[in-house]
Amino acid sequence: MQHSNDPLHGKTLEAILNELVTHFGWEYLGETIRINCFKSNPSIKSSLTFLRKTPWARSKVEQLYIKMLKRKY
Incomplete structure (x- = not known):
């Protein structure tokens, strides 16, 4: 059985x-990734809708997540 090294x-x-x-x-x-869905009336639903349509923003979210994981361990 192989395990992926990809944190995503x-x-x-x-x-x-979440x-x-x-x-x-x-x-x-909102301060780190400057997109309106994080700043103005933020919600998981509205953010997901935007991130799914916007590859550059999704990439920034994924990069921040990877940085967060590295700091935890």
Whole structure:
């Protein structure tokens, strides 16, 4: 059985976003990744809709998630 070294393997965008919000909060996310869905009336649903349509923003979220994981361990 092989295990993937990719920290995103098996993680949904929703799970990643929930972990980031729990760990950092919306305010930090809005300051770090400057997108309106994190700043103005933030919600998981609206953020997921935007991130699924916007590859550059999704990439920034995934990069922040990987940095968060590296700091935890």
